Amino acid sequence: xxxxxxxxxxxxxxxxxxxxxxxxxxxxxxxxxxxxxxxxxxxxxxxxxxxxxxxxxxxxxxxxxxxxxxxxxxxxxxxxxxxxxxxxxxxxxxxxxxxxxxxxxxxxxxxxxxxxxxxxxxxxxxxxxxxxxxxxxxxxxxxxxxxxxxxxxxxxxxxxxxxxxxxxxxxxxxxxxxxxxxxxxxxxxxxxxxxxxxxxxxxxxxxxxxxxxxxxxxxxxxxxxxxxxxxxxxxxxxxxxxxxxxxxxxxxxxxxxxxxxxxxxxxxxxxxxxxxxxxxxxxxxxxxxxxxxxxxxxxxxxxxxxxxxxxxxxxxxxxxxxxxxxxxxxxxxxxxxxxxxxxxxxxxxxxxxxxxxxxxxxxxxxxxxxxxxxxxxxxxxxxxxxxxxxxxxxxxxxxxxxxxxxxxxxxxxx
Amino acid sequence: xxxxxxxxxxxxxxxxxxxxxxxxxxxxxxxxxxxxxxxxxxxxxxxxxxxxxxxxxxxxxxxxxxxxxxxxxxxxxxxxxxxxxxxxxxxxxxxxxxxxxxxxxxxxxxxxxxxxxxxxxxxxxxxxxxxxxxxxxxxxxxxxxxxxxxxxxxxxxxxxxxxxxxxxxxxxxxxxxxxxxxxxxxxxxxxxxxxxxxxxxxxxxxxxxxxxxxxxxxxxxxxxxxxxxxxxxxxxxxxxxxxxxxxxxxxxxxxxxxxxxxxxxxxxxxxxxxxxxxxxxxxxxxxxxxxxxxxxxxxxxxxxxxxxxxxxxxxxxxxxxxxxxxxxxxxxxxxxxxxxxxxxxxxxxxxxxxxxxxxxxxxxxxxxxxxxxxxxxxxxxxxxxxxxxxxxxxxxxxxxxxxxxxxxxxxxxx
Numbered sequence: 001x002x003x004x005x006x007x008x009x010x011x012x013x014x015x016x017x018x019x020x021x022x023x024x025x026x027x028x029x030x031x032x033x034x035x036x037x038x039x040x041x042x043x044x045x046x047x048x049x050x051x052x053x054x055x056x057x058x059x060x061x062x063x064x065x066x067x068x069x070x071x072x073x074x075x076x077x078x079x080x081x082x083x084x085x086x087x088x089x090x091x092x093x094x095x096x097x098x099x100x101x102x103x104x105x106x107x108x109x110x111x112x113x114x115x116x117x118x119x120x121x122x123x124x125x126x127x128x129x130x131x132x133x134x135x136x137x138x139x140x141x142x143x144x145x146x147x148x149x150x151x152x153x154x155x156x157x158x159x160x161x162x163x164x165x166x167x168x169x170x171x172x173x174x175x176x177x178x179x180x181x182x183x184x185x186x187x188x189x190x191x192x193x194x195x196x197x198x199x200x201x202x203x204x205x206x207x208x209x210x211x212x213x214x215x216x217x218x219x220x221x222x223x224x225x226x227x228x229x230x231x232x233x234x235x236x237x238x239x240x241x242x243x244x245x246x247x248x249x250x251x252x253x254x255x256x257x258x259x260x261x262x263x264x265x266x267x268x269x270x271x272x273x274x275x276x277x278x279x280x281x282x283x284x285x286x287x288x289x290x291x292x293x294x295x296x297x298x299x300x301x302x303x304x305x306x307x308x309x310x311x312x313x314x315x316x317x318x319x320x321x322x323x324x325x326x327x328x329x330x331x332x333x334x335x336x337x338x339x340x341x342x343x344x345x346x347x348x349x350x351x352x353x354x355x356x357x358x359x360x361x362x363x364x365x366x367x368x369x370x371x372x373x374x375x376x377x378x379x380x381x382x383x384x385x386x387x388x389x390x391x392x393x394x395x396x397x398x399x400x401x402x403x404x405x406x407x408x409x410x411x412x413x414x
Numbered sequence: 415x416x417x418x419x420x421x422x423x424x425x426x427x428x429x430x431x432x433x434x435x436x437x438x439x440x441x442x443x444x445x446x447x448x449x450x451x452x453x454x455x456x457x458x459x460x461x462x463x464x465x466x467x468x469x470x471x472x473x474x475x476x477x478x479x480x481x482x483x484x485x486x487x488x489x490x491x492x493x494x495x496x497x498x499x500x501x502x503x504x505x506x507x508x509x510x511x512x513x514x515x516x517x518x519x520x521x522x523x524x525x526x527x528x529x530x531x532x533x534x535x536x537x538x539x540x541x542x543x544x545x546x547x548x549x550x551x552x553x554x555x556x557x558x559x560x561x562x563x564x565x566x567x568x569x570x571x572x573x574x575x576x577x578x579x580x581x582x583x584x585x586x587x588x589x590x591x592x593x594x595x596x597x598x599x600x601x602x603x604x605x606x607x608x609x610x611x612x613x614x615x616x617x618x619x620x621x622x623x624x625x626x627x628x629x630x631x632x633x634x635x636x637x638x639x640x641x642x643x644x645x646x647x648x649x650x651x652x653x654x655x656x657x658x659x660x661x662x663x664x665x666x667x668x669x670x671x672x673x674x675x676x677x678x679x680x681x682x683x684x685x686x687x688x689x690x691x692x693x694x695x696x697x698x699x700x701x702x703x704x705x706x707x708x709x710x711x712x713x714x715x716x717x718x719x720x721x722x723x724x725x726x727x728x729x730x731x732x733x734x735x736x737x738x739x740x741x742x743x744x745x746x747x748x749x750x751x752x753x754x755x756x757x758x759x760x761x762x763x764x765x766x767x768x769x770x771x772x773x774x775x776x777x778x779x780x781x782x783x784x785x786x787x788x789x790x791x792x793x794x795x796x797x798x799x800x801x802x803x804x805x806x807x808x809x810x811x812x813x814x815x816x817x818x819x820x821x822x823x824x825x826x827x828x
Contacts, residue, residue, distance in 0.1 A: 285671070
């Protein structure tokens, strides 16, 4: 059923009944600032022991000066009587568990000073409403009263940007593409910025979260075709921050891994700009588990090395390949897709065992996510069966994939 | 101001005015299933061009059969008149932007079939209400109508566990301790489980999120004092899953790194239990950035190796130390705190350069977070200045800490 959520200003409420369900409603009503007149034949719940209860049978005259009436007695005849008189007597009616005699439903509530959130399911599932309320309570940080007072003052002054105190740059790890893999800190940051400078691997689901009025700048770098140099990006971050705006630098995955955080954060720090760095979930690890591979695995790999096959421009980085010789840990290679045949070739030249189990996991965290299981000698063949972007996982731990759950599509080379 | 959030069942509403703010309210009211009677001297917003508008000056008789009246004209005299008559004529009043003539406030709304969430700030900041509404929209996945129908049917049948379809085991990466570093997927998972089996490094903020009725089992392993063996844990996971319960296995950090995911997921998969693995943010990376250290850094480190100094029981694992000789990448060592002096000793014996810049970052994501900067030769001294749990970062990239922002406390050895 369609409903309209509203916030009722404090009302005088007649509560009929003094049992368990009346107690639940009374708590809600008191928290909403209401004044209660409680009428009940007898007290059935200890909650009412210290409350003033008029111990009488209900008469319509009890409702005379009340704005709202809540019938928590379960008495359907009474509900009918109230329903017929509610317009004439000018009160809003809720008969507990009798939706057809309800002008309104109660909701699961989260409050923090001026902020008030109500969750309802039109009676479909109070438990689900609680679940959603609990999610909300977890993500909405409780703020001191002063926060709301400041916000009110800013609004009265007509400030445009109101929910942050100091202009700053946030380097935000945006995870692997879906909102689900975003951290709560990143979610809040993304929702709060005035300017967003966005990298290529940041998913559309994420950029769709940006506030409508946020200035959005795509600074993605395609191989061999730089849109903006690092210097230009730094200067833009600085420019907007100095304008007093809250600037977000949206990066795919975790900025701690090949995120050029040092370049940006050290520059801004030197310029006196406050910088916050927000970690994200990296495709290195979501990709591994999605492909049924645990980078660390007792007896097979007691560690994980993360490298990139592409460091500057479109140049192939092969410095990491000779380390594969007898290396006891899982190696996870970013940006390896386009260099698949080169990696095999270089490994062969270096005398690395080409039988080392290897996997590409591509289009991680998307509906096209695909894992291809093979070995170091067959990377080119494997790459043809998937797409970029992809991570390449090399090591004995890959061999155990068949015992593990995985997600998306999986192809195993014969 | 205190308010009570409620969900109003569909009402007949008199809307006075046909300008911009009337249009905003009209949209809200229609979405809430209300029937509108619109009275205005003239149409000032194109939204009303295709609506039936009674082009008259307002008279009290217009309100006669209405449950709710919204005055969107900005006319304060009219508001006063309505306020005085609202009880007698039995309607609920909202005069836009005149809180003293309001029985209720409108809210920022998120809807998905039966689910309805309203966010308000008692007028403190409509923009902040929007911000919170947008956060909620991001975390609450939109479900098909069938989801709500099933939920209603289950409630009517009296099922205890209602918001999941299939019993399964979730291996949940719980991040570094704070809710802020939790992913949205993990947040939802934690809020939805019937049974939680909890590791030592899962923070209290996180376990506090567990549903009240959730069965909570602490399976933390203290060094040398196993509470539960891996086999026992596996058997418990299986037992509860086979009872048809939704079982969550809460792990600190990212389960892909030393999370024993293989042991549990392969066992459960073999037993026919459906397993979902949820990545988390690892202290390896939050700790690095918190300490002002980027594990990958152009010219200094083109990769990161993650190992653990403690693999089985309380035994010291030093297999990784000889790799430090000329190793071009940053090495991040988990569980290194208790073995600080042993690591230095072994490095010395192996002929590793003891000047390699090193840092402990301890009590990550807590108010006691501390970074100690020194070198490989002085780990024991460094450990004494912080606490466990801590990560140890070894490599040239550590040397750049002073150019970077950091969080928590920082101590630099002279």
